[in-house]
Amino acid sequence: xxxxxxxxxxxxxxxxxxxxxxxxxxxxxxxxxxxxxxxxxxxxxxxxxxxxxxxxxxxxxxxxxxxxxxxxxxxxxxxxxxxxxxxxxxxxxxxxxxxxxxxxxxxxxxxxxxxxxxxxxxxxxxxxxxxxxxxxxxxxxxxxxxxxxxxxxx
Numbered sequence: 435x436x437x438x439x440x441x442x443x444x445x446x447x448x449x450x451x452x453x454x455x456x457x458x459x460x461x462x463x464x465x466x467x468x469x470x471x472x473x474x475x476x477x478x479x480x481x482x483x484x485x486x487x488x489x490x491x492x493x494x495x496x497x498x499x500x501x502x503x504x505x506x507x508x509x510x511x512x513x514x515x516x517x518x519x520x521x522x523x524x525x526x527x528x529x530x531x532x533x534x535x536x537x538x539x540x541x542x543x544x545x546x547x548x549x550x551x552x553x554x555x556x557x558x559x560x561x562x563x564x565x566x567x568x569x570x571x572x573x574x575x576x577x578x579x580x581x582x583x584x585x586x587x588x
Contacts, residue, residue, distance in 0.1 A: 438543040440470055443477040446539045448563065450555035455539065456525070458550050459516030460491065463507050465499040470548060472499075475541055482515060482536035482552055484526050489515040491538060491550065515550065528554055 446452065462470070469475065474497035482491050490512045498506040517525070528534050539551040558566075 436543075436545060440473060440541045440543065440548075441475045441477055442540045443480070443538055445478065446537050446553060446555075448558075448566070450535065450537055450553065450557055451562075452537070452539065452553035452555040453534075454554040456517075456521065456552045456554070457544075458489070458521075458552055460548055460550055461514040461516065462496075462548060465506050466496050467548065468499045468501075469496050470541070477538050477541060480538050482538060484522070484529070485512075487522070489517050489522055489525065489536075491515055494538065515552075525554065533557060 476495040478495075480491055480494040482489060484490070492512055493510060494513060495509050496507075498509055525536060529536060533556055534554055535557065537553045537555055539553045541548065541550050543549070
């Protein structure tokens with residue numbers, strides 16, 4: 435299948451240790467699909483949760499379609515995620531224990547269908563975030579030093 439990435443959540447891996455990933459569908463209106471095709475979607479503050487035995491995504495911003503007039507929906511409305519019953523029960527059980535959360539990682543087209551990659555993760559502590567930043571910084575420095583050595587040799 436042809437996969438086209440639309441948007442990523444920039445803070446998902448920074449704030450959470452993602453342990454499992456799930457591919458889920460989403461219920462959207464026609465004008466929302468057109469806005470998504472134009473790339474006008476933001477996952478930054480979004481999260482997933484459960485209501486009435488079903489899974490929903492909250493705070494995902496899809497900008498109103500310019501030519502949509504009265505058919506446009508609220509940009510921040512709750513949107514239902516498409517999971518089967520076993521997946522919902524499994525995720526609900528995991529989210530109820532030990533501070534796990536459902537975080538949208540990315541949104542993409544799989545063929546002509548919009549899919550969301552959800553991550554089941556635990557929140558990081560501040561010192562974990564600092565360690566990750568220090569590790570990335572050290573890797574950048576090593577890469578830069580290697581490039582400079584390569585330039586000197588050649």
